[in-house]
Amino acid sequence: MQTWLSLGLRKRTVSKGSWENSQRGNRRSVRAAEPRTHYLPFSRNKNFVGREGVIAELQKLLFSHLASQRAALVGLGGVGKTQIALQLAHLAKNGSQSHQHYSVIWMPALSMASFEQACTRMIQVFDIEHADNEDPKETFKDFLSSEEAGKWFLIIDNADNMETLYGTTQEPGGIADFIPDCEHGCVLFTTRSREVAVTVAQTNVVELPGMNKKDARALLQSSLIQKEQMQDTVLADKLLDELAYLPLAITQASAYMKINKVSIKEYLRLLQNTDQDMVELLSVGFRDGTHYDAAQGAVVTTWIVSFKQIRALHEEAATLLSFAACLEPKAIPRALLPRLRSEQSMTRAIGTLCGYSFLSQREDGDMFDMHSLVHLATRRWNEDEDREEGIQQLALARIAEAFPTDDWENLTGAKMHVSWDTGLADACM
Structure with missing residues (x-):
């Protein structure tokens, strides 16, 4: 209220x-x-x-x-x-x-x-x-x-x-x-x-960057009822690593644990069980008096609003986002991204995704990183919007173009960038 x-x-x-x-x-x-x-x-x-x-x-x-x-x-x-x-x-x-x-x-x-x-x-x-x-x-x-x-x-x-x-x-x-x-x-x-x-x-x-480890620990501790759980610092740090030090994910996790009387150990087990479990956990909103409604208390729901907004305003940026979810979230080569109408279109699409912090550009400008939870949420969005098959076909075509399969070194290079969670790695065999 x-x-x-x-x-x-x-x-x-x-x-x-x-x-x-x-x-x-x-x-x-x-x-x-x-x-x-x-x-x-x-x-x-x-x-x-x-x-x-x-x-x-x-x-x-x-x-x-x-x-x-x-x-x-x-x-x-x-x-x-x-x-x-x-x-x-x-x-x-x-x-x-x-x-x-x-x-x-x-x-x-x-x-x-x-x-x-x-x-x-x-x-x-x-x-x-x-x-x-x-x-x-x-x-x-x-x-x-x-x-x-x-x-x-x-x-x-x-x-x-x-x-x-x-x-x-x-x-x-x-x-x-x-x-x-x-x-x-x-x-x-x-x-x-x-x-x-x-x-x-x-x-x-x-x-505004993500939280550092010290502040993330303090936020988790202040949000829990059973604060003695924080005595197991190794377990607490594992949970924070899984939640990528994102404040909303931390408060969302603590709310779930309080409501369902779940320990950090049990919540971490659920989080690491399957991607489906993780998505469901991070889609459960909560009301705590600091959000407009329960939907704003859920990480995945919050991001999907932005995904839809990007697609409405900049379809090519939405395509790049969906494509990036087919790759490993770290060290995504710019050269591997699908070609757009022009270099200016590519620059604007990348700028849009970086502007929303869904991609971060490395200093050399040739590599990008994607937040691990954003990566997961985007894959879920692709599934929900029936975009998964089309995006995977686009990804396979682009990877085949960038890494011809008649060269073993190229094949190995391709598999380094493809996300195993999407099943594309098997298609590259």
Whole structure:
């Protein structure tokens, strides 16, 4: 169940004229509006651990005397972007940002409809007078743009879709049109898409990697009821290795263990049993008060949303993703990827996958790595979408082209890159 935190209400009137006057006087000092009003969807995550460096970097970008007005936090789905934003929001709410006091506002960017609903709610929370026929998005934008709003910190969460943010040729206009740019406000976007991050925040982009081993251990321990299980560090580390140090996978695993009274040893056995067991385990969502719904508490479900989004926006990138799942997830040669219409198309498709953190490019630029759990989830997606047979045929044709089978060394090289889990290795014999 979500907990909406709304504090310090008072009547506010914002007219169009007052907003325009405030725009002309933007560079004057902003009068502090007390008491502050806060709108947060979740209470503070008591199990939050680590990430000090990322939080410090975001604080510097948003709240220091050299601060920008916008920043973006980008990373793989499930890597912990929303939880970091939530931690930062509560720090700001409690007045720990350079002794400044901010109204802290949280708004989802899942769709224009959800954003408009949030604006309607904001008008109520901030007690803003408005006409019944006014667009709530415009009304709330005008309020934030006015000095009456005082200092504010706005989090735009799940800003993953360029079309939702900026509209399309057929339907121009999006959420970005209603996010004001003024000196007394700062905005943090969380997104899975590097394209979105760079577009909304220019150079003020913070990339979020996976957890280190120390923080992952701390997260697992804080999430368990039977904390004595962590005394077997070898077993705990094996579980974290299987979960690839991904925060959502760790909290998902601990939730499953708590609900089903399963030990780390038993959960690890299930996880390692078959790919089907692993996929099923990582598809089980949970509600913990820090996600919008249970589906967002499941790693596989979270990624499949992104897979579908990529396919809708960039079919060639989706093809590369499905193809890569037929290969071993580490050291994927660029030369082995299927040829696209042009080199520019290949660069853009690879950039899209790297932008979503589904592929990571090595320094030489000729090799790519794929997150092991992303690899598994993509194979499952291929099966569910009836793409597996077609993708495997494409993979076999490309491998045959790259490694002619009349040469034993070529055959050995081909088998090094083919994923044994897909059955393609046998086809290369």
